Amino acid sequence: MNALDILSNPTLLAPMAGVTDLPFRTLCREMGAGLVFTEMVSAKGLSYENENSSCLLVGENEAPPVGVQLFGHDPRIIAEICSGEHLKRFDVLDLNMGCPMHKIVTNGDGSALMKHPETAEQVIRAAVRAVDGRIPVSVKFRAGWCAGSVNAVEFGQMCERAGASFLTLHARTREMMYSGKADRDLIRRLKRSVSIPVVGNGDIFSAQDALSMLEQTGCDAVMVARGARGKPWLFRQIHELLDGRSVTEPDIEEKRALAIRQLDMLIALKGERSAVLDMRKHFSWYVSGSPGSALLRSRFTAAASADEMRELVRQWV
Secondary structure, eight states: OOHHHHTTSOEEEOOOTTTOOHHHHHHHHHTTOSEEEEEEEEHHHHHTTOHHHHGGGOOTTOOSOEEEEEEOSOHHHHHHHHTSSTTTTOSEEEEEEOOOOHHHHTTTOGGGGGGOHHHHHHHHHHHHHHHTTSSOEEEEEEEESSGGGBOHHHHHHHHHHHTOSEEEEEEEETTTTTOSOOOHHHHHHHHHHOSSOEEEESOOOSHHHHHHHHHHHOOSEEEEOGGGTTOTTHHHHHHHHHTTOOOOOOOHHHHHHHHHHHHHHHHHHHOHHHHHHHHHHHHHHHHTTSTTHHHHHHHHHHOOSHHHHHHHHHTOO
16 A cells, blocks of 8 residues: 555544544544554664553554554664564554654654754664565654754655655644644645655644645645544544535534443453543543533543443533
8 A cells, every 4th residue: 555545535643642542543533534543652662572662552453544653763773663573564654753742852752853854864764674665654743843943844855865655744843842833834835845745734623624724735635633632523524524515513422422432442452440541531522612511521530430431421411
């Protein structure tokens, strides 16, 4: 499967730490996401057989296409993991060069690589050689490190030279974290500067946001991140708008059913205790903006059992 085949459905679910586990990916795929990604996984953690890293790859019967996102700055370790057994089931390998979190960048990973394009190029080339054409290698990166060092266009051109099959640009600098607005003009300029597909990322919270991203930048697809939290049906709404149909909001019964199903899938995957802890944040995202959501969120945060959570979902109106 090549990059254009994978991007024929122009809606992607972004890799998000603590969010895009197997149950959530499953719901988003059912709602129309064309490609979903695992949470970002440490290449070094996989190399050391760290259970916290390897457990993020769970999903043996998951419907394709599914992408895995690795982070790391050591070409040797990247090559080791990409040529080994860990990634055999995946359809895309994405290299994270955009994560802005302190604990990631202080180790030289994520968006720290925006400051060291030579190292980033070595990592990409190592991954491309290691997968040996079996799957596309993509790179997700940011506008730059800070306002004074916006280098996304040059960085993207380097990624293409190094063998990347497609690029995803979150058009904020690392300095911005998640504040301000993503620079869509920068995505447009990147698209015009490379010959491989470009995916636009940043500020996709509605179907209209996705449509305007595609229209304003000419990008090949959009990647939805925070906008999908507690709202997996956003992918269905994007497709409705792209198909020229009216955007429909799911009724409360459908929303409740999705939330409960996510809980049940998590219980099957992790057991009740871990599932309840994980679902506290997901349920809070589901009910955001609903009447009485502040009280519901506080109750979800305190919930100690699956039955208690199910009862709270029934109170959601």
